[in-house]
Amino acid sequence: MTQNPVTVTQLRSQHPAALIGLPGDAPLMRWSIESKTTGLSQLGYEIEASATQSFESTIEVAVGSGPEQFGIEAPGGSLASREQRFYRVRVETEAGWSDWSESFCFEAGLLSAQDFIAQAITDGSKHSEPAALLRREFVTSAKPVSARLYVSAHGVYDVMINGLAVADEFLNPGWTAYQDRLNVATFDVTKHVRSGANAIGVELADGWFRGKLGFMNKYDNYGSQTAVLAQLEMTFEDGSVQTLCTDESFKCSTGETRFASIYDGTTTDYNFEQCGWAAPGFDDSSWKAAQLAEIDKASLHPRIADPIQEIERFPMRLEQHADRVQLDAGQNVAGWVELIVEGKKGQQVTVRHAEVLNPDGTLHTQALRSAKATDVYTLGRDGRQTLVPKFTFHGFQHADVVTDAEVVSGVAIAISSNTAKRSHFASSDIRLNRLHENVVWSQRDNFVGLPTDCPQRDERLGWTGDAQAFAYAANTLVDAEAFWRSWLIDLELDQDEAGNVAAVVPDLISLQPMPSNEWEVMGRAGWADAATIVPVATYETYGSVDILKQQLGSMRRWTDALHNRRKGEKFLPTEFQFGDWCDPDAPSDRPWEAKVSADYVANSFFAHTAVLTARAERLVGSDEGASKYQAMADELKQNIWAEFGEHARSTTAGCSIALEFEICPESERESVAKILAGMVRKDDGMITTGFLGTPLILHALSKAGYFEEAYLMLMRREVRSWLYQVERGATTIWERWDAIKEDGSIHAGEMDTANEHQEDESMISFNHYAYGAVVDWVYRNVAGLAPTAANPGYRTTIVAPRPASGFSSAEACIRTSYGNVSIEWEVVSCGDLSAVLRVPFGVTAELDLPVSADSQLFVNGESMNNGSSLGYGEYVISVSKPSIVRFK
Numbered sequence: 057m058t059q060n061p062v063t064v065t066q067l068r069s070q071h072p073a074a075l076i077g078l079p080g081d082a083p084l085m086r087w088s089i090e091s092k093t094t095g096l097s098q099l100g101y102e103i104e105a106s107a108t109q110s111f112e113s114t115i116e117v118a119v120g121s122g123p124e125q126f127g128i129e130a131p132g133g134s135l136a137s138r139e140q141r142f143y144r145v146r147v148e149t150e151a152g153w154s155d156w157s158e159s160f161c162f163e164a165g166l167l168s169a170q171d172f173i174a175q176a177i178t179d180g181s182k183h184s185e186p187a188a189l190l191r192r193e194f195v196t197s198a199k200p201v202s203a204r205l206y207v208s209a210h211g212v213y214d215v216m217i218n219g220l221a222v223a224d225e226f227l228n229p230g231w232t233a234y235q236d237r238l239n240v241a242t243f244d245v246t247k248h249v250r251s252g253a254n255a256i257g258v259e260l261a262d263g264w265f266r267g268k269l270g271f272m273n274k275y276d277n278y279g280s281q282t283a284v285l286a287q288l289e290m291t292f293e294d295g296s297v298q299t300l301c302t303d304e305s306f307k308c309s310t311g312e313t314r315f316a317s318i319y320d321g322t323t324t325d326y327n328f329e330q331c332g333w334a335a336p337g338f339d340d341s342s343w344k345a346a347q348l349a350e351i352d353k354a355s356l357h358p359r360i361a362d363p364i365q366e367i368e369r370f371p372m373r374l375e376q377h378a379d380r381v382q383l384d385a386g387q388n389v390a391g392w393v394e395l396i397v398e399g400k401k402g403q404q405v406t407v408r409h410a411e412v413l414n415p416d417g418t419l420h421t422q423a424l425r426s427a428k429a430t431d432v433y434t435l436g437r438d439g440r441q442t443l444v445p446k447f448t449f450h451g452f453q454h455a456d457v458v459t460d461a462e463v464v465s466g467v468a469i470a471i472s473s474n475t476a477k478r479s480h481f482a483s484s485d486i487r488l489n490r491l492h493e494n495v496v497w498s499q500r501d502n503f504v505g506l507p508t509d510c511p512q513r514d515e516r517l518g519w520t521g522d523a524q525a526f527a528y529a530a531n532t533l534v535d536a537e538a539f540w541r542s543w544l545i546d547l548e549l550d551q552d553e554a555g556n557v558a559a560v561v562p563d564l565i566s567l568q569p570m571p572s573n574e575w576e577v578m579g580r581a582g583w584a585d586a587a588t589i590v591p592v593a594t595y596e597t598y599g600s601v602d603i604l605k606q607q608l609g610s611m612r613r614w615t616d617a618l619h620n621r622r623k624g625e626k627f628l629p630t631e632f633q634f635g636d637w638c639d640p641d642a643p644s645d646r647p648w649e650a651k652v653s654a655d656y657v658a659n660s661f662f663a664h665t666a667v668l669t670a671r672a673e674r675l676v677g678s679d680e681g682a683s684k685y686q687a688m689a690d691e692l693k694q695n696i697w698a699e700f701g702e703h704a705r706s707t708t709a710g711c712s713i714a715l716e717f718e719i720c721p722e723s724e725r726e727s728v729a730k731i732l733a734g735m736v737r738k739d740d741g742m743i744t745t746g747f748l749g750t751p752l753i754l755h756a757l758s759k760a761g762y763f764e765e766a767y768l769m770l771m772r773r774e775v776r777s778w779l780y781q782v783e784r785g786a787t788t789i790w791e792r793w794d795a796i797k798e799d800g801s802i803h804a805g806e807m808d809t810a811n812e813h814q815e816d817e818s819m820i821s822f823n824h825y826a827y828g829a830v831v832d833w834v835y836r837n838v839a840g841l842a843p844t845a846a847n848p849g850y851r852t853t854i855v856a857p858r859p860a861s862g863f864s865s866a867e868a869c870i871r872t873s874y875g876n877v878s879i880e881w882e883v884v885s886c887g888d889l890s891a892v893l894r895v896p897f898g899v900t901a902e903l904d905l906p907v908s909a910d911s912q913l914f915v916n917g918e919s920m921n922n923g924s925s926l927g928y929g930e931y932v933i934s935v936s937k938p939s940i941v942r943f944k
């Protein structure tokens with residue numbers, strides 16, 4: 057019998073593959089296919105569900121026809137708490153049925169409040185006091201064949217069993233809309249539990265729950281008591297189960313972590329270390345009994361997003377100064393310094409952090425505002441030792457160490473939500489490559505549990521405007537589908553009764569309102585619209601219709617809230633808006649006073665939101681809903697253009713919004729694009745847009761054919777450009793274009809200087825990803841790989857490189873759900889364009905190559921035309937006399 061050429065690989069669900077303890081809904085399966093021969097297609101599939109990995113007995117089989125490999129509901133229905141189910145799939149192609157794939161195991165968590173018999177416990181401490189240690193010993197009669205630990209907390213925690221950490225994860229349970237939703241992590245601790253004496257230990261700190269949080273510097277935002285709830289379930293060979301729960305039998309004390317704050321850093325005194333406290337046999341007779349605490353069990357939900365983990369280490373360069381040792385990681389990261397020192401008991405080591413240095417070589421700490429970002433250690437013994445802070449993180453590249461001990465070495469540990477890398481980009485222009493890398497790092501540094509504005513100052517909040525601006529770029533760079541799925545649940549939970557979406561999610565601002573009432577922050581244009589833009593971006597880039605199903609209610613409520621705010625009038629009332637925030641032509645301390653009218657921007661985002669909601673309705677809701685929101689959008693657009701059209705034409709942001717959100721009528725698109733291109737040329741590619749206009753402008757230009765102007769902006773090196781930052785040594789994306797000025801001085805970051813309530817003036821960050829949105833354009837147009845709205849998730853990939861003068865090559869690879877789609881192109885010596893394109897099974901590539909009137913296009917030696925579709929396989933493409941964008 058000849059072997060079937062088709063293999064099914066990477067069978068998985070919509071959740072991160074490494075997670076166990078997931079929600080119990082039937083998983084949505086997806087798989088990739090590899091084939092030794094070309095020309096095949098998936099005709100059908102069979103998915104089998106079983107309780108055992110050997111598939112001896114079947115729970116249910118699902119048979120389907122057609123090419124779908126993504127988002128298919130698994131057979132067998134929903135799972136019960138703790139249930140483990142195995143799935144495998146085989147597919148039918150023209151070559152017959154493939155073998156079964158390797159099996160995929162899905163494990164449900166504790167799904168109802170009743171499943172939690174553990175009680176939450178606390179040490180009764182107050183904020184800013186030493187972190188709590190909570191411990192208990194227990195005995196087992198044998199080594200369990202399986203052990204699961206379910207944990208959640210008010211605060212942030214680390215758990216150890218028998219002295220060993222249960223996972224390489226940080227800052228659990230992350231920051232969610234705590235009032236309604238607390239993540240439960242499930243750890244496989246089978247290897248940790250022994251036969252006989254065992255011990256479990258939890259270290260618990262303030263974290264986001266009650267530590268200092270927000271630019272108002274408030275404590276106890278969610279409550280004044282930290283608490284942990286843990287349930288360890290051990291199954292033995294004979295099928296018996298032993299459960300160990302947090303309760304009053306736990307004892308508590310404190311250890312070396314004397315103070316731990318997300319913003320301020322950690323104070324660690326190793327003289328307080330209680331060696332072996334999380335192992336059996338430790339004498340805890342002097343410890344107090346833990347007290348019972350309150351965690352609402354209805355708020356407990358299985359976590360669904362990737363944990364926060366170490367993602368990279370950068371050895372730091374050491375420079376000895378008279379009064380300090382200065383360390384440089386060479387890369388701006390979110391994380392901490394792991395320091396090795398040689399010292400004596402009692403010596404102090406202070407580590408301060410900053411993203412950049414002042415011109416005089418000192419740390420630029422003004423950007424941190426009130427965040428102290430300082431880790432202080434007191435050594436507990438003589439000799440060489442490694443110092444690491446806990447329950448904090450800093451945004452930094454540089455650190456100053458002040459100590460009498462000898463600093464041996466330092467390593468910058470970068471942490472992030474461990475979303476899998478999804479893409480690769482490189483080109484012959486090293487500055488553009490560095491820009492790409494800078495965006496990658498701003499993404500990594502700002503996805504620490506939630507999408508934050510920045511990782512360094514007393515903010516680190518889930519600003520919705522920044523998230524929507526960056527969503528497409530983020531989705532191109534990493535597999536952020538689960539990350540958004542989790543955060544969007546919080547976004548919906550934090551919508552107010554009227555349906556308004558918060559400016560930051562989790563909505564801390566409602567918990568600590570601003571002193572002046574001038575700033576209404578719920579439901580602001582371009583921020584609240586994350587409710588529609590992020591789900592649609594996620595749908596388009598990953599192909600996941602379930603994200604739209606999940607969010608449709610939230611999208612409707614936000615669109616209705618906008619509609620209701622009009623009270624029967626044509627437009628939204630004039631109110632405070634962030635507007636095209638940080639327009640570089642706005643007064644530098646009043647970033648909301650952009651050139652483009654905030655009313656025009658607000659109504660245009662409203663229209664765009666209505667269009668996106670109509671789209672979601674069409675896909676997963678009702679036709680009536682679709683017609684209702686589409687009609688709302690159409691009428692609004694007409695009115696906007698009649699009222700604001702003239703004004704919109706006068707600014708780059710105005711034109712970009714008009715074109716990208718299709719506010720201007722079709723008949724005027726050409727003239728608006730021409731005006732926009734003219735302005736860009738006049739400004740010599742200098743950036744004149746803020747947070748809302750910048751993500752749109754290059755798309756607005758290039759879709760109208762103005763590639764020269766788009767490249768002029770992208771490749772500009774003088775101030776107010778992406779590459780200016782690169783040339784100034786940036787390793788992440790800045791909040792202000794001239795954060796480091798041409799003379800080397802640092803922008804003062806003035807903010808609302810006329811406001812008596814504004815105490816801390818600085819708003820200057822070197823790690824704000826919003827402007828990094830540009831890499832989405834780079835993938836689509838420089839390398840030339842783009843997903844389509846109609847056939848999302850790169851199922852149809854548009855191959856449209858637009859080589860420009862100065863570039864001899866570019867390449868990109870996107871790890872789609874189907875497999876890797878990649879392109880490598882170069883302009884060869886005769887001036888022709890030569891490219892290698894790889895298309896995975898299940899994906900169709902549509903050619904839109906840079907042909908001129910005299911070009912000939914060959915694919916694997918055969919003459920072809922643009923518009924042709926290519927199925928899976930590897931293709932060598934050549935375009936003679938290609939059209940090259942000449943931009944300067």
Ligand code: BGC
Nearest residue numbers: 509510515519521522634637
């Ligand atoms: C944040 C921004 C945010 C803005 C809105 C700033 O402080 O850092 O990124 O979107 O406020 O007002």
